[in-house]
Amino acid sequence: MGFIDVIKERAKNNKKTIVLPETGDRRTLEAASKILAEGIANLILVGNKDAIAKEADGLDLSAATIIDPSQTDKLQTYIDLLVEVRKSKGMTPEQAKELLTKDYLYFGVTMVKAGDADGMVAGAVNSTANVLRPSLQILKTAPGTKLVSAFFVIVVPNCEFGADGTFIFSDSGLVQNPNSEELAAIAGSSAKSFETLVGKEPIVAMLSHSTKGSAAHADVDKVVEATRIAKELYPNVKIDGEFQLDAAIVPSVGASKAPGSDIAGKANVLVFPDLDAGNIGYKLAQRLAKAEAYGPITQGIARPVNDLSRGCSADDIVGVIAITAVQASIK
Numbered sequence: 001m002g003f004i005d006v007i008k009e010r011a012k013n014n015k016k017t018i019v020l021p022e023t024g025d026r027r028t029l030e031a032a033s034k035i036l037a038e039g040i041a042n043l044i045l046v047g048n049k050d051a052i053a054k055e056a057d058g059l060d061l062s063a064a065t066i067i068d069p070s071q072t073d074k075l076q077t078y079i080d081l082l083v084e085v086r087k088s089k090g091m092t093p094e095q096a097k098e099l100l101t102k103d104y105l106y107f108g109v110t111m112v113k114a115g116d117a118d119g120m121v122a123g124a125v126n127s128t129a130n131v132l133r134p135s136l137q138i139l140k141t142a143p144g145t146k147l148v149s150a151f152f153v154i155v156v157p158n159c160e161f162g163a164d165g166t167f168i169f170s171d172s173g174l175v176q177n178p179n180s181e182e183l184a185a186i187a188g189s190s191a192k193s194f195e196t197l198v199g200k201e202p203i204v205a206m207l208s209h210s211t212k213g214s215a216a217h218a219d220v221d222k223v224v225e226a227t228r229i230a231k232e233l234y235p236n237v238k239i240d241g242e243f244q245l246d247a248a249i250v251p252s253v254g255a256s257k258a259p260g261s262d263i264a265g266k267a268n269v270l271v272f273p274d275l276d277a278g279n280i281g282y283k284l285a286q287r288l289a290k291a292e293a294y295g296p297i298t299q300g301i302a303r304p305v306n307d308l309s310r311g312c313s314a315d316d317i318v319g320v321i322a323i324t325a326v327q328a329s330i331k
């Protein structure tokens with residue numbers, strides 16, 4: 001079985017409830033009907049029943065629960081909860097009501113906060129910033145985590161590199177210009193995510209345009225320092241750098257550019273130096289190598305809320321919903 005088939009089986013064996021706020025999007029509704037048909041998760045669709053029925057023409061969504069924010073008898077509970085969580089930022093009941101009834105992303109995240117859903121998936125229509133901001137504001141970070149970051153699981157067909165073509169690319173979605181400490185934290189979180197989702201030992205490469213001192217620049221220094229911090233913070237995780245991409249994943253290039261490194265040429269977790277590199281890198285793998293690309297998956301939020309690219313397909317959404325359900329089942 002491939003990566004996503006294993007994830008779907010795991011999700012089916014411990015069924016969770018995922019809320020989908022982007023119900024005006026046909027791909028999201030197609031994904032919802034597939035998730036329900038395969039029994040991967042229970043689904044809550046946020047929106048007006050008639051509008052959803054119109055958009056879902058020809059799809060079977062009869063097993064989904066539809067909740068209209070302006071009709072639900074839970075609205076006052078959610079207003080109180082949102083005011084409580086954001087009172088230090090000056091949130092009033094009027095503002096909370098406006099947000100919850102007008103912005104379904106806030107409604108979905110508040111449902112997760114209230115425990116009425118186990119996770120949320122959106123981003124087929126909304127930008128990453130708009131999807132992730134409410135979850136950072138309302139759910140906050142998981143215990144022991146300061147920095148939330150986001151990765152893609154990339155599955156490259158017919159590929160001998162990584163874990164039989166499966167990689168984590170990090171951060172490809174959230175932290176725009178991480179410093180060395182943040183890069184090290186991204187490396188640690190990504191190693192853990194690889195272990196829990198892919199089920200194999202993570203081998204982490206800190207990527208750069210330099211391999212072991214072959215180039216000199218402040219950008220290289222940042223990655224060298226991040227590698228030092230990551231090795232110190234996570235002594236039991238296989239981490240090394242700084243590596244160019246070829247030295248990180250191709251055994252022969254790793255051996256010639258970084259002799260002596262037991263990570264070079266074997267990496268399956270790729271930590272990019274900034275979001276430009278991470279976001280461009282995942283899209284290159286997806287579009288030119290025809291890789292499956294699931295994400296951006298967040299790590300470090302108290303409960304799972306995951307994003308999508310606006311360029312996603314219905315099958316990408318199915319994959320991210322299944323991953324979200326698996327994350328929700330991990331204690």
Ligand SMILES: CC(C)(COP(=O)(O)OP(=O)(O)OC[C@H]1O[C@@H](n2cnc3c(N)ncnc32)[C@H](O)[C@@H]1OP(=O)(O)O)[C@@H](O)C(=O)NCCC(=O)NCCS
Binds near residue numbers: 089149173174
């Ligand atoms: C996600 C993003 C909007 C958050 O940025 P922001 O401008 O700091 O947003 P806000 O200032 O409103 O922060 C919201 C809250 O989240 C917290 N926060 C922001 N980033 C965080 C992070 N990485 N980890 C933990 N908490 C974070 C802030 O501290 C703030 O908390 P508070 O409101 O309780 O004080 C921003 O990092 C971003 O735009 N990233 C790039 C997304 C993108 O375009 N990706 C490319 C396509 S995938």
Ligand SMILES: CC(=O)OP(=O)(O)O
Binds near residue numbers: 126127172279295311
């Ligand atoms: C992840 C990502 O790049 O999202 P979008 O394509 O929607 O900007």
